[in-house]
Amino acid sequence: METVTDKKIVIETRDIAKVYQDSKIAVQALRDVDLEISEGEFTAIVGPSGSGKTTLLNIIGGLDNPTSGTIRVAGRDISKLKDSERIDFRLHNIGFVFQQYNLIPVLTARENVEFIMLLQKIPVHEMKARSLHLLEEVGLKEKANVRPSELSGGQQQRVAVIRALASRPKFILADEPTANLDSASAANLLDMMARMNQEEGMTFIFSTHDQRVIDKARRVVTLEDGIIKSDEIRS
Amino acid sequence: MFKLAWRNIWRNKRRTIITIVSIVFAVILSSLMRSMQLGSYERMIDNSVRFYTGYIQVHKLGYWDEQVLDNAFYPPKGLQEQIESLDGVEAAVPRLESFALASHGTRTKGALIIGVDPEKESHLTEMEKKITEGTMVGLNEPRVVMGSGLADYLNMKVGDTLVLISQGYHGVNAAGKYAVAGLVEFGLPQLTNQVVFMPLPAAQYFYGADGLLTAIAVVTDQSGYVDDVREAILGDLDSSAYEVMDWKTMMPELIQGIEIDNISGIIMLLLLYLVIGFGMFGTFLMMTKERLYEFGVMLSVGMHRSRLQLLIFSEIVLLATLAVLTGFALSLPVINYFSQNPISLPEEYKTAFEKFDIEPIYAFSNEPIVFTSQAWVVFFMALVLSAYPLYKIWKIDPVTAMREGR
Ligand SMILES: Nc1ncnc2c1ncn2[C@@H]1O[C@H](COP(=O)(O)OP(=O)(O)OP(=O)(O)O)[C@@H](O)[C@H]1O
Ligand SMILES: [Mg+2]
Numbered sequence: 036m037e038t039v040t041d042k043k044i045v046i047e048t049r050d051i052a053k054v055y056q057d058s059k060i061a062v063q064a065l066r067d068v069d070l071e072i073s074e075g076e077f078t079a080i081v082g083p084s085g086s087g088k089t090t091l092l093n094i095i096g097g098l099d100n101p102t103s104g105t106i107r108v109a110g111r112d113i114s115k116l117k118d119s120e121r122i123d124f125r126l127h128n129i130g131f132v133f134q135q136y137n138l139i140p141v142l143t144a145r146e147n148v149e150f151i152m153l154l155q156k157i158p159v160h161e162m163k164a165r166s167l168h169l170l171e172e173v174g175l176k177e178k179a180n181v182r183p184s185e186l187s188g189g190q191q192q193r194v195a196v197i198r199a200l201a202s203r204p205k206f207i208l209a210d211e212p213t214a215n216l217d218s219a220s221a222a223n224l225l226d227m228m229a230r231m232n233q234e235e236g237m238t239f240i241f242s243t244h245d246q247r248v249i250d251k252a253r254r255v256v257t258l259e260d261g262i263i264k265s266d267e268i269r270s
Numbered sequence: 271m272f273k274l275a276w277r278n279i280w281r282n283k284r285r286t287i288i289t290i291v292s293i294v295f296a297v298i299l300s301s302l303m304r305s306m307q308l309g310s311y312e313r314m315i316d317n318s319v320r321f322y323t324g325y326i327q328v329h330k331l332g333y334w335d336e337q338v339l340d341n342a343f344y345p346p347k348g349l350q351e352q353i354e355s356l357d358g359v360e361a362a363v364p365r366l367e368s369f370a371l372a373s374h375g376t377r378t379k380g381a382l383i384i385g386v387d388p389e390k391e392s393h394l395t396e397m398e399k400k401i402t403e404g405t406m407v408g409l410n411e412p413r414v415v416m417g418s419g420l421a422d423y424l425n426m427k428v429g430d431t432l433v434l435i436s437q438g439y440h441g442v443n444a445a446g447k448y449a450v451a452g453l454v455e456f457g458l459p460q461l462t463n464q465v466v467f468m469p470l471p472a473a474q475y476f477y478g479a480d481g482l483l484t485a486i487a488v489v490t491d492q493s494g495y496v497d498d499v500r501e502a503i504l505g506d507l508d509s510s511a512y513e514v515m516d517w518k519t520m521m522p523e524l525i526q527g528i529e530i531d532n533i534s535g536i537i538m539l540l541l542l543y544l545v546i547g548f549g550m551f552g553t554f555l556m557m558t559k560e561r562l563y564e565f566g567v568m569l570s571v572g573m574h575r576s577r578l579q580l581l582i583f584s585e586i587v588l589l590a591t592l593a594v595l596t597g598f599a600l601s602l603p604v605i606n607y608f609s610q611n612p613i614s615l616p617e618e619y620k621t622a623f624e625k626f627d628i629e630p631i632y633a634f635s636n637e638p639i640v641f642t643s644q645a646w647v648v649f650f651m652a653l654v655l656s657a658y659p660l661y662k663i664w665k666i667d668p669v670t671a672m673r674e675g676r
Binding site for chain 2: 093096098099118119122123125126127130131133136137139140141142150151154155198199202
């Protein structure tokens with residue numbers, strides 16, 4: 036309890052609402068969402084299907100704009116950014132892991148890890164060193180030159196996580212990263228993320244509805260019908 | 271980036287190959303068609319212009335409208351040398367042309383008599399190469415070389431004597447007997463069927479037209495020089511006494527025929543490319559649709575739209591280049607072969623072709639334009655059709671891309 040409040044706040048949302056106007060019916064995906072996330076958190080966003088998890092993560096990640104409310108990431112109001120500034124902002128500040136098909140199919144595991152660093156124009160030798168180090172860290176060194184189609188789902192997700200990590204973002208957003216994995220691979224991936232959280236101090240925010248995954252989180256934010264139902268911090 | 275584009279075009283091997291093959295097919299087919307068309311034009315122009323009228327002719331004013339001997343002229347002294355000294359001029363070929371009745375034994379036929387300087391003529395008609403039997407005549411011999419078609423008609427062979435009767439300059443009687451030194455055959459059947467070449471002095475004597483010419487034909491080094499050379503000659507001549515015409519004015523039907531044929535050829539090619547264009551568009555469409563999710567991921571993690579567009583554009587250009595190069599690689603040897611060895615039509619078609627005064631030969635051109643125009647068309651289409659994927663990338667946002675692309 037005492038440490039969390041001392042830390043720097045990286046994400047701050049105020050009264051966020053999101054309404055999808057689909058042809059005739061309006062869907063209120065989020066309402067009155069106030070959320071603060073500090074550096075170094077390992078937070079799960081949970082809730083039933085359709086509760087607004089993806090919508091919230093997309094807004095936090097600057098992929099989507101809220102209908103109302105403000106969102107500050109690393110101190111900046113990202114809803115005010117222009118399209119290309121926003122892309123640059125994501126490139127340098129936010130890591131993404133999606134539910135599946137994160138990787139570019141024609142690139143090898145290692146090239147995938149290096150992809151974002153390439154966009155960030157990180158010097159080649161540093162890029163090579165980081166990608167190799169991280170692949171080794173997660174036990175995929177032998178798979179470095181293999182294409183995603185030859186990797187298992189769990190291995191692909193691990194590559195996606197280290198791709199995000201390699202780009203040194205402020206935090207990593209993972210939308211149901213384990214949804215397509217068997218329980219062993221899911222546990223494996225979560226353990227790896229937890230280790231990166233401890234060792235590198237990387238902030239992780241992930242959504243899930245898998246109870247075993249929820250158990251590994253240190254903070255659990257529960258959404259229901261677009262509203263924050265509960266927000267508990269565990270030890 | 272290039273590596274990524276290269277690998278991307280090969281990720282759906284079958285589709286890429288189908289696309290490339292269809293473009294290659296179009297390139298080959300249209301190269302061949304163009305090559306054949308342009309080749310036949312070149313040959314037609316060559317046969318009628320280069321080997322007959324010359325690119326430029328100098329006449330007495332009014333000769334072209336009324337091509338009679340009485341419109342012959344005394345060439346101003348030194349004119350021939352002066353024309354030959356112009357830049358881009360290979361030779362100035364003097365001619366005295368008129369008609370005569372040619373007879374041998376019991377047969378008679380109207381003939382075109384062309385008085386020539388055999389040595390000069392070799393620059394224009396390359397007559398000595400077209401002799402099928404016998405030999406060329408020298409400038410001061412009283413012998414003739416006749417078209418093989420005419421010889422056949424008159425049942426003549428080399429060594430026989432040809433009798434010519436005509437009306438000479440200002441109405442004098444003209445008659446003479448000439449030994450046949452050789453037979454010639456030209457690409458223009460009509461010419462072969464009626465021509466008699468006679469050394470210029472003999473012809474001038476025959477027609478009672480000493481020192482007279484009906485035309486000076488000018489051979490330029492390249493057809494591109496024609497306009498300049500014509501201007502230069504005009505500048506030196508008294509335009510109230512002489513006319514200087516280029517081949518385009520002398521043969522308007524030829525030009526028209528070529529233009530009409532050319533347009534119909536181009537329309538056919540456009541239709542062909544339209545079909546291919548739809549195929550290409552289909553590929554680009556799929557390339558975009560099936561990768562929407564991937565585009566979404568790339569945009570999400572921080573790739574700029576312009577980079578992504580550049581990537582897709584490179585893929586399209588790469589695909590087009592690959593196809594065009596393959597097309598060239600395959601059609602070049604074929605066209606080269608045929609341009610060196612034109613296809614001669616079988617005998618039975620020959621008469622039909624001769625009716626239209628067309629040589630029974632399919633000539634192929636290997637002018638670079640045959641290929642470059644194909645390349646331009648393919649690249650132009652790729653450019654236009656790439657607008658769709660590029661526009662799509664410009665419009666999508668990562669969230670919808672990932673929703674729709676799933
Ligand atoms: N682009 C959209 N257009 C219209 N409605 C949408 C759109 N995206 C989401 N919704 C709706 O908003 C609500 C919240 O969706 P969201 O995807 O955020 O839920 P979720 O918690 O991520 O669900 P899941 O567990 O199925 O992924 C749902 O009712 C969904 O149908
Ligand atoms: Mg979701």
